[in-house]
Structure formats: C-alpha cells, structure tokens
Amino acid sequence: MNNALNNAAALCIAAVERDTGLGKDTLRVWERRYGFPKPDRDAKGERLYPADQVEKLHIIRCLLDRGQRPSKVVGASTEELRAMLEVPDEPRAADAPVGGSDLLQYVRLGRTVELAVSLRKALLRQGLQRFVAETVAPLSEEVGAAWMRGEIQISDEHAYTEQMQNVLRGAIGSFGPAGERPRVLLSTLPGEDHVLGLLMVEATLVSEGTACLSLGARTPMADLGRAAVENAIDVVGVSFSGAFPARQAIDRLLELRAMLPPQIALWAGGAAVRGKQKRLPGVRVVADLDDTRQALAEWRSAHLPARA
Amino acid sequence: MNNALNNAAALCIAAVERDTGLGKDTLRVWERRYGFPKPDRDAKGERLYPADQVEKLHIIRCLLDRGQRPSKVVGASTEELRAMLEVPDEPRAADAPVGGSDLLQYVRLGRTVELAVSLRKALLRQGLQRFVAETVAPLSEEVGAAWMRGEIQISDEHAYTEQMQNVLRGAIGSFGPAGERPRVLLSTLPGEDHVLGLLMVEATLVSEGTACLSLGARTPMADLGRAAVENAIDVVGVSFSGAFPARQAIDRLLELRAMLPPQIALWAGGAAVRGKQKRLPGVRVVADLDDTRQALAEWRSAHLPARA
DNA sequence: CAGATTATTTGTCCAGGACAACAATGAACA
DNA sequence: TGTTCATTGTTGTCCTGGACAAATAATCTG
Known part of the structure; x- marks a missing residue:
C-alpha cells in the first residue's frame, strides 16, 4: 500500500484542517489534552502531520459525526477505531445498481x-x-x-x-437555451469542493426546462446573495457532500436564509443536510434527485399561473 | 457564540472569517498593526465586528485580490477605498478581438x-x-x-x-475514445484553482488524437507522480494561471521534475511560467496553444517510429 | 422514574511573540 | 536598456499556554 512516494507527504496544520475539517485550535488542544495527534516538527518548529495520523484523524471525524465523543475515540488505537467504524454492518442490500x-x-x-x-x-x-x-x-x-x-x-x-x-x-449543454422559470442559481459554499452533486442537480433541472445559472464551487455567501438579487433569481440551490460537517452546514444555511430576500427560495441538498429539515425553517431540504423534481413541481404550482 | 439571525448586529470573529475569507489570525494582526478593524468586545472580552467594519473589510478584500498591498489599503478611509475600486480608466486599446x-x-x-x-x-x-x-x-x-x-x-x-x-x-467528450500516444496526464498543482487553461490544453490535445487523462485542479504532487507511473504516462502537463507566484511555480516544477522518472516528459504552461524556460532544465515550457501542438509534434517525431 | 442540580468535557477565543515567504528597492552587470 | 542578484521592509501564518462558556454526562431529589 505505502510506497516510497508516499513517505515524503507530511501535511502542515492548515492542510490538515482543510483535509479533515478539524480546526487548527482543535488539533492543537487535542495534542495537549489527549496526546494525539503527535505531529513531527520541521526546522521552524511547526507541526508536520504524517499521512497515517491524518488518516486516523479522518476516521475519528467520521466517528464524531456519528455521535461518538472525543474522549472515547481520540485516545484509541487505529484498530479499535476501525472496529467501531464497521459496527453498523448494514444488511447488504441486493439492489446492486445497474452496471x-x-x-x-x-x-x-x-x-x-x-x-x-x-x-x-x-x-x-x-x-x-x-x-x-x-x-x-x-x-x-x-x-x-x-x-x-x-x-x-x-x-x-x-x-x-x-x-x-x-x-x-x-x-x-446539449439541451440548448432553457428559459423557463424558476430561475435557479446553483453553487456550493466555501469549504465544499465537491461539484458532482451540483452537476447532477443542474442536469435534472435543465432537463425539466428550468433556467439554471451555476457558479461552481466555493462561492462566498455575500457574493451568492448579491448574484441572486442581481440576476432576478427565484431559487438558490446549495449542495453539501457527506464530507461537510453537518452542524456548520446548518449554521451557514440559516445565515444565508437571513441574508436572502424572503421571496427567493432556498433549497439545500446532499448527505450533510439529509433529515435536517426541522432544524432548517425557511429552507427546503431536498432529499434526493427525485425530490428535486418534486420541489420544482411544488414551486411551479405555487408561483406560476396554471397553464391551459 | 455566534447566532445566525443577528444579521443587523455584530459578527464574531469566526463569522467574519467565513464572510470575508480573511483568517482569524490575519484579522487580529491587522488590528494590532494598522489599528483596523477595531471591533467591539462582548462581556467575555471577545471581538464583535459591527456591520460597517465587515463591509469595509469586504472592500479591502476586493482590492487585495486586485494586487493592492495591505499597508496601502487597511489604513484608508471607506471613501478612499471606494475611489480605488472605481475603474482607473486605462488607455483604451482599440484592439477589440474578433467577436x-x-x-x-x-x-x-x-x-x-x-x-x-x-x-x-x-x-x-x-x-x-x-x-x-x-x-x-x-x-x-x-x-x-x-x-x-x-x-x-x-x-x-x-x-x-x-x-x-x-x-x-x-x-x-464528443471526440470519443482516443488512444494514440503520447499518453498525457494533465492537472494543476495545489494552490492553483484555474481549470480553464487545463481544459484548453486538453481540447487541443484530444483533437490531435492524443490520449488525455485529466485529474482536474489541485492534485498533490505525490499523487501526481504516483498516477503518472501507474498509468504508464508519457507526458505530464501542468498549467499555472497568472495569479500563481512565478517563483513558487518554478520551485514546484523542479521538485516535480526530480520526482518523476526521467523518461516521463514534463510540460508546463500558463502566464506564470512564460519566458522561464532557461530556469527550468528538463521541463518543456509551453508558450501558448500553438506551441502545445508544436511540443506534441516534437515528442512524436522523437519517440514514435516514422509512419509510412 | 422524571426533573433539577452539579461536574466534566470540549471547542473556540485571547495575547503577544516569532519567523519565513513575498514584494519592492537598489546595485552590479551584460 | 534591460537582467540578475542581494537587501530591506512587509505580511500571513504559526507558536505557547491560559481562559471560559456551551454542551453533555452524572448525580441527587421528590
């Protein structure tokens, strides 16, 4: 698994923050309190996290997201952590997707x-x-x-x-110009790089004739709000991958909701917000792609005059 | 702690970091050095940034992105900053490109x-x-x-x-499977987000029948090296936008050159490396898209048996 | 056993110091 | 005139170690 090319890779604290979603302060305070992670130091005295510790941090974050507490997991060995991770041995669904x-x-x-x-x-x-x-x-x-x-x-x-x-x-692109309402503005927020979820939504909406304006990944919220107003947008859609911390996602969505004019709808989708509808008043949580079409139908029946 | 709904009130330092993209450390050190921003403090002694200061920070952020230096802008008044934002009325070149x-x-x-x-x-x-x-x-x-x-x-x-x-x-995509050599691996390095340059190269190469494997933006160098070896790549292509610091680009390229097996060629393109050929031994600096085709022709005449 | 109270855990903030990467400036040189 | 190299000031990020309140667990009481 580990070859020579891999060894040179040790990450600085900022890179670990990006990769794991754990803040710099948190990483330092864990080191102080629990003795892990224990990064090497470079000539400058700055922390250098070896790849295996970063991987362990990754597992730890998974477990925290599932409700475990830091004191129970940050001190444990990698094997114990892996064991905890595999406990929810899901009953193997026999629905192997086509191909x-x-x-x-x-x-x-x-x-x-x-x-x-x-x-x-x-x-x-x-x-x-x-x-x-x-x-x-x-x-x-x-x-x-x-x-x-x-x-x-x-x-x-x-x-x-x-x-x-x-x-x-x-x-x-092959759908050509689609001008029907609602006009939807799509993006992810800063910290969320994954763009495929957004493209899936865009594909779904475009094939329903919707006018989509995508801003790609990591648009600052202030820019999102401004763009929504300036482009006469009806719906702002934001997606979060499973890698995004759920709590942060909720906070940011509420903040964005407060920033947008009330007549602009806000839709949120992706693993990080699944099942969080009740914590997100004013936000339409979109469960999956079918639900996206559902949300679209709801919007149209509420806002567009019934068509003959 | 921070609450989302007090948008008219003041923001805590974490919220300002998210809104402006300026790090907490940066905000604190500016306050120490330049006397701005000067947030209020809550009962706990923590910083609370009023909305007008946040807006000014936003303007400052814009100016920094456009090449201004902090010492020139962080101390200035909001009016001066707005003036700087206005178009500096460049001498209008009359070279409007076709269409x-x-x-x-x-x-x-x-x-x-x-x-x-x-x-x-x-x-x-x-x-x-x-x-x-x-x-x-x-x-x-x-x-x-x-x-x-x-x-x-x-x-x-x-x-x-x-x-x-x-x-x-x-x-x-519409070119369908192209299997001719050289096999080219394309990416940008960490810190370089701009992906259009890469796509332009990919389009140029694919339309010459080349087999292209793109990894998108910000691939860590170790992963790039590993992928090149594992996929039997002939040429690794890396692009840098003008926003990338030239010196870093050169260092990284030399490092990557040392990491790659010598039989794999390394091509570099983009504004940041233009004219730097002599400082980059072992790297083929590609000046523009025509030069890309030139480099391709050179590689083929050097490595492929002459075709009848 | 439910609800209130106390104890522990945990993430984020603070101050102020340090330093290397970067940009700007100036000098030497082709 | 333009290029390279060294110097100097600027600037973002990292460091230590302390503090505190929100969240959670544990204990007590009716």
Missing part, C-alpha cells in the same frame, strides 16, 4: 477510456434524468466509499470526477 | 443564455482547435482583465467559467 459494479471496477483499475465509453452508452440508453439518478448518483457514492476504505487512490477519484464532468456537462 | 467584445458584453451583463448560444455557434463555425485558440483564450484573458478593473463581479466570472466548461467538456 454499477462494472463501472466501479473501471474506476478502480484506472481504465478511464472504458469508463467514458460505458458512461456515454448508459446515458444514451437511460436518458439524462434516469442516467443521473440511477447511474451517476449510486456510482459516485460507491467511489466515495471505496476511497474511504482505501481501495482506490485519490487520483483515481479525481480522474473519475473529471470524466463524469465531461459526460454530464456535455449532456447539459 | 470578443460582444461575448465579453454578455459576461458583463450576466446574459448567460446568449453567451452559451454564441459560444456554441463559434465552436461550430471555427472547429475546436481554432475555437480554443481564437475565442476561448482571448475571451478568458479579457474576462480576467475586466474583473481586475472592477467592471464585472466575481460571480460573473464564476458563471462564465461554468458556461465555458460546459461547452469545452461537451466538445472534448
């Missing part, structure tokens, strides 16, 4: 050409909406899970994302 | 639908290679310059980038 495992195999082996060809075939066979809901979404989840389990390299995941972007954006 | 000004107008006005339509027309008219070299590259430069002059919002630039990605990726 999903084949596609995952291509990602795993770095066979990007075959991957691209298969994706395009699936797109033609299923049509854009079903392709997104039945192929892209489950495959992306599988890829993320495989990366968490250490089965694939991060570079494989990047390559996968790139290929998928090519396919999805080509399909989105 | 470029029309397209730029669409970006400026946020008319994304018209922009997308015009781009697709230009693509069909010119073909992918000329489209990239004669439309995408100059337009992207114009957009960057217009943003520097304060003529367009950052959100307009993001929307432009998204639209352009849709067009380019659609075109790249």
